[in-house]
Amino acid sequence: MTDIEAQLEAFRPELTGYCYRMLGSGFEAEDAVQDTMIRAWKGYQGFEGRSALRSWLYRIATNVCLTMLGSAQRRVRPMDLGPAGSGRATDPGEPRPEEIWVGPVPDEKLFERADPALVIAERESVRLAFVAALQLLPARQRAVLILREVLAWSAQEVAELLETSVPSVNSALQRARATIAAAEPAGADVYRPLDEGQRELLARYVAAFEEYDLAALTALLHEDATLSMPPLALWLRGHDDIAAWMSGTGSGCRGSRLVPTVASGLPAFGQYRVAASGDGHEPWALIVLEITDGRIAGVNNFLDTAALFPLFGLPPRLP
Structure with missing residues (x-):
């Protein structure tokens, strides 16, 4: 690796976090950062240090994201598409395209800090609910909010990056704050490996x-906990419907094994169901949990394991 490449690569994790917040997809974030790196490497000779390397890279990444968002529809969660369904449903409906969903991203792609306290603080801004709320904002407002509120850039720095005025940045920030406040993204405790209560x-x-002890499982859930299963639009709310689903249509998960990981700042597990042949366990879902007040408030089952398990470094099967 050349010295230039090493300098650029040092910014990859934080740029991935920025692009993930902008785009709502771990896969698109990686694509955007790779495009940013290629453009930066090609343009490095003309850069000549006229501004800080970090600011220059963020300018490139922002332009890449704005271009990608120009032709994309807003990413959502199943809860955004309609009311909760019935846990006794036998047909969850047809899968929707991957391009419409807010998806998870591995924490290891975003954070390379030695200080656990800083990592925990940064996890707050990549939680699924917060990233979904960001998708409500127009693209430039989204960039302003992330740069100002999450990355703590000054209004002047953001104005220079977006080639606009400080008053315009401040106005965009006010509108963005109002939209996020109205959306009321659900709070959730980020993954805290040293928290004894969370570990338990x-x-x-x-x-x-x-x-597959459904009584013990539902006892861990809030009364109004949700269960979602992208790319399926069906989602459930409450003990009765979640237990009904898991004992009925979802009963094929009996005998599963779980492998821990961390996704979008939240505790997560790769779920492996018993293989149809009976030999070992095969990928079924990436489960991302949202925890509040010592109980589970949201169970998000992402079913596209062919794409997600390699992204998260999860094994292709368990013996």
Whole structure:
């Protein structure tokens, strides 16, 4: 790796986080950052240090994201598309295209800090609910909010990056704040590996799920907990419907095994169901949990394991 490449690569994790917040997709974020790196490498000789390298890279990344967003529809979560369904449904409907969903991203792609406290603070701004709320904003407002509120850039720095005025940046920020406040993105505790209460809750979740003890499992859920399954639009709310689904249509998950990971700042698991042949376990879902007040408020099952498990470095099967 050349010295120039090493300088650019040092910014890859934070640029991936920025592009993920902008685009709502881990895959698109990686594509955007790779495009940014290629453009930066090609244009490095003309850069000549006229501005800080970090600012220059963010300018390129912002332009890449704005271009990508110009032809894309807003990414959503199943809860954004309609009311909760019935846990007794036998037909969850046809899968929707991947391009419409807010998706998870591996934490290891975003954070390379030695200080765990800084990592925990940064996880707050990549939570699924917050990233979904960001998608409500027009693209330039989204960039302003992320740069000002998440990355703590000054209004002058953002104005220079977006080639606009400070008053315009401040106005965009006010409108963006109002939209996010009205959306009221659900709060969730980020993954805290040293938090004893969270560790105990997750251990109980794994035991209950792998034993398929639905009474023990629902006891860990908030009364109005949600269950979603992108790319399916069907989602459920509450103990009764979640238990009905898991004991009925979802009963094929009995005998599953879970492998821990971290997705979008939240505790997560690769779920492996018993293989049809009976030999070992095969990928079924990436489960991302949202925890509030010591209980599970959201269970997000992302079913596109062919794409997600390699992204998260999860094994292709369990023996």
